[in-house]
Amino acid sequence: MYELKQVGRQSYYINSPAKIGIYRQSENEIYLIDSGNDKEAAKKILKIAGQNGWRIKGIINTHSNADHIGGNQYIQKQTGCSIFAGGIEGAFTRYPILEPSFLYGGYPFKELRSKFLLAKESEVTDCSSPDFPSELELIPLSGHFFDMVGVRTPDNTVFLADCVSSPSVLEKYGVTFIYDVARYLATLDSIETINAAVFVPSHADVTTDIKPLAALNRAKVHEIAHVVEEICATPQTTESIIQAVFRAYRLTMTAEQYVLVGSTIRSYLSWMKDNGKLDIVIGEDSLSWLAKRTS
Numbered sequence: 001m002y003e004l005k006q007v008g009r010q011s012y013y014i015n016s017p018a019k020i021g022i023y024r025q026s027e028n029e030i031y032l033i034d035s036g037n038d039k040e041a042a043k044k045i046l047k048i049a050g051q052n053g054w055r056i057k058g059i060i061n062t063h064s065n066a067d068h069i070g071g072n073q074y075i076q077k078q079t080g081c082s083i084f085a086g087g088i089e090g091a092f093t094r095y096p097i098l099e100p101s102f103l104y105g106g107y108p109f110k111e112l113r114s115k116f117l118l119a120k121e122s123e124v125t126d127c128s129s130p131d132f133p134s135e136l137e138l139i140p141l142s143g144h145f146f147d148m149v150g151v152r153t154p155d156n157t158v159f160l161a162d163c164v165s166s167p168s169v170l171e172k173y174g175v176t177f178i179y180d181v182a183r184y185l186a187t188l189d190s191i192e193t194i195n196a197a198v199f200v201p202s203h204a205d206v207t208t209d210i211k212p213l214a215a216l217n218r219a220k221v222h223e224i225a226h227v228v229e230e231i232c233a234t235p236q237t238t239e240s241i242i243q244a245v246f247r248a249y250r251l252t253m254t255a256e257q258y259v260l261v262g263s264t265i266r267s268y269l270s271w272m273k274d275n276g277k278l279d280i281v282i283g284e285d286s287l288s289w290l291a292k293r294t295s
Contacts, residue, residue, distance in 0.1 A: 002044045004052070007198050007206060008155035018067045018202045020045060021151065021159040023136065025057065031133060032059045033151050033159045034202070035071030038115045042071030046078060058082040060127075060136070062161035063148035064092030066099060066119040068202070073120035086127040086138075087147035093124050103259040111255040139194070143184025144177065150191075158196040163187050164213040166204035170220050174249030175261050178221070181271035185221060188214045225277070228268055235281045235288035241265060 003015045004022075012022040020041075021033025030049065036042060049056055056079045061069050064085065072083050072093065085093045092098045096119040100108035103117065112118070125131060127138060127149075139150035141163045151159045163184075165176050178184045191199075192214050199210045207213065224245075231244045242262050246253060251261060269289055272278040281288040 002041075002048070004048050005206075007200060008153060008157040010155050011153045011157035011198075011200075013159075013200050013206070014045060014048060016041060016044075018162075019159075019200060021200060023133070023151070023153045024054070025133060025135075028053055028055055029057050030054045031057055031136070032075070034062055034068040034161075035059050035075055037067040037070040039071065039074045039120075042074035042078075045071060046075065055079070056081045058084060058131075058133070060132075060151055061085040061089060061093055062141075062150065062159065062202075063145040064089040064096070064099065064119075065145060065162070066096065066115060066117050068161070069093050069096070069122065070115060070119045072122035076122050082125045082129075082131060083122050084127050084129070084132055085124050086149070089145070089147045089149075090124045090126055092146075093119075093122060096121060100259070103263045108259075109255070112259060114256075116256050117259075141187050141191070143180050143182075143187045145179050152196065156195075156197040158194060158199050160191065160199055160201040160210070162202050163191060164201050164204055164210065164217045166201075166213070167216060169203050170216065174251055175224060175245060175264055176220075177260050178264050178267055181221060181225075181267055182274070185218060188218050225268060225272060228265065228272065229277060229291045232278055232289045232291040235290045237286055237288050238266060238269065241269070241289060 004012055005015055006012045010024045014020040016036055020036055023031045058081050059072060076083055100112040100117040104112055135154050137152040141148045141150045141161055144162045148161050150161055192211050198206060198208055200206050204213055227248050231241050242265050245265055279290050279292055281290050
């Protein structure tokens with residue numbers, strides 16, 4: 001873990017729970033693509049940079065999940081580097097309490113205010129700034145999170161953030177986090193059309209062909225939707241659907257898993273309602289979901 005791997009003339013990644021990309025702009029200056037999950041990851045990144053004689057000029061955050069921005073504050077304080085993020089991701093990076101608050105739907109209790117969901121605050125520069133390295137291309141990858149992006153470097157390496165998961169991750173977690181299912185599926189379609197020398201997903205092996213992973217992740221989405229539709233053969237509350245999904249995928253209940261899976265399932269319900277797969281049933285004191293009958 002935390003080994004440095006070169007994948008292009010100017011592109012590297014640090015093998016970690018969420019891969020950390022490196023773009024070497026010059027002999028001695030680099031940009032990070034994400035920063036790991038915490039201060040300890042940040043220290044390892046700084047050590048690797050020092051061993052190679054590299055100065056960190058900036059961090060480009062693909063999105064604002066804590067495991068991608070957790071090293072921001074420490075690295076920024078140690079180096080004075082800029083941190084680039086755009087749109088809603090920039091707001092969540094400036095004010096990381098937004099992530100657990102959004103996932104929980106209210107002020108998060110103590111167990112949700114851990115480094116797993118709550119990163120340290122960092123100063124952020126918008127990606128539209130003239131200081132952003134213009135030779136890097138930002139690729140829209142929304143769906144997993146609000147305004148997530150990928151990064152293409154000049155040697156045609158594409159860092160894909162969290163838009164695909166490996167077979168082992170899909171098997172282990174069953175239901176991976178998605179904010180907007182429709183936009184996520186559109187992103188899977190779009191990455192299949194990208195021409196790149198190599199793809200570096202954060203949670204899957206490096207590959208020269210992203211299509212099989214895109215297809216696998218697309219199939220998982222439709223599998224989960226089918227499970228939800230079956231659960232809703234009779235009217236079900238949101239909470240009962242979440243419980244049934246935990247049972248169907250034999251998931252271990254923790255506070256973090258509850259909000260991650262729960263938020264994801266709510267997104268599936270919205271998507272399926274908008275697509276005419278589900279109806280809502282308003283009772284005297286409850287809102288339930290019911291699968292539409294097909295003739």
